Structures are given as C-alpha cells and as structure tokens.
Amino acid sequence: MFAAYVTVTILTSVFNGIAAVTYLIGHDYPKAQADMKRVPRSWVPVLGMLLAAGSLGLLAGFAVPLLGTLAAAGLVLYFVGALLAHLRVGSRQLVGGAVFFAAAVAALTLNVTYHW
Template sequence: MFAAYLAATLLAAALTGSAAVANLIGHDYPKSQADVVGVPYSWMLPLGTLLAAGALGLLAGFVVPTLGTLAAAGLVLYFVGAFAAHLRARDRHFGPWSLYFLSSLAALATGLLYH
C-alpha cells in the first residue's frame, strides 16, 4: 500500500507544483484558461500560491500525515472549484482538469487508506 501512496502523492505533488509554477511565472496557458473562465489575471498569484501550498503540503505529509491529508483534501476542493468555474463559463474541455483532479483524489484516497 505504501508504494501506491508514494506514487500517487509524488505524481500529484509534481503536477500541482508544475501548475503552481506556471501560475506564478505568468505562463500563457494559465492566462488563457483565466480568459476562458473569466478570472482576472490578478487572481493568478493567489491561485498559484494555493497550488504551491498544496504541493508542499502533500510532500510534508510524508512526515506529518495529517498535513498531507489536509493538503490533498484542499487540492480536491480547489479542483472542484475549478470545475465549477469552467461549467459556469460553459467550457466543456475537462481533459487537463481531470488529470489534476484525479491525481489529487488518488493522493487523498491512498493517503487515507495507508494511514
């Protein structure tokens, strides 16, 4: 079970961390997604910071399991909010979103099962 927990958590942390960096450096893809869902660019830094905190929290969960569980749950809620924003904007392209959401959900599920 530890191997599944380790793999899911490292994958979710890597994906979320890369999304955080993209938001924080002002990459074109997060900006284009912000345009699609009607989110102002001023939200990019706070959203990137939330993603970075989630990725670091997942990694910290190897030392403090409760922190990892809370980080994974927070990321799941973050991506549920992103889903709602895309639905509100009538955007039905959920491929990238599903990758991030399912990796966060897998990290949460395996963390709960392992601990």
C-alpha cells in the same frame, strides 16, 4: 499499499508543482484560462500559491500525515472549483482539470487509507 501511497503522492505533488510554477512565472496559459473562465487575472498568482501549497503539503505529509491529508483535501476542493468554473462558462475542455482532480482524489484516498 505503501508503494502506491508514495508513488501517487509524489506524482500528484510534481503535477501540481509544475502547474504552480506556470501560474507564478506569469505564463500565458494560466492567463488565457483565467480570461476564458472570466476570473480576474489578479487571482492567477493566488491560484498558483494554492497549487504550490498543496504540492508542498503533500510532500510534508510524509513527515506529518495530517498535513498531507489536509493538502490533498485542499487540492480536491481546488479542482472541484476549477471544474465548476469551466462548466459555469460553458467550457467543455475538462480533460486537464479532470486528470488533476483524479490525481488529487487518488492522493487523498491513499493518504487516508494508509494513515487513518
């Protein structure tokens, strides 16, 4: 159980950390996604900060388990919102968001199972 918890937490943190960097450096992909979802581009850095906070929170959860649980729950909510934003505009490009969502759910599930 411990190995699964550590592996999934680190992978989820890395995935979200990479996504956060693309949002924060002003890469074209997050901007195009914001335009497609009709989200103001001014939200892109904020969304990047939320991803970064989730990524760092997952890692901080190794020292303070409550932080990891809260970070994983926050990422689950973030990706629920992302998937809903896709559906709101009629987009069916859900695979990427679904993978991130599944990783966040797995991290939350393993965190809660392991610590609580």
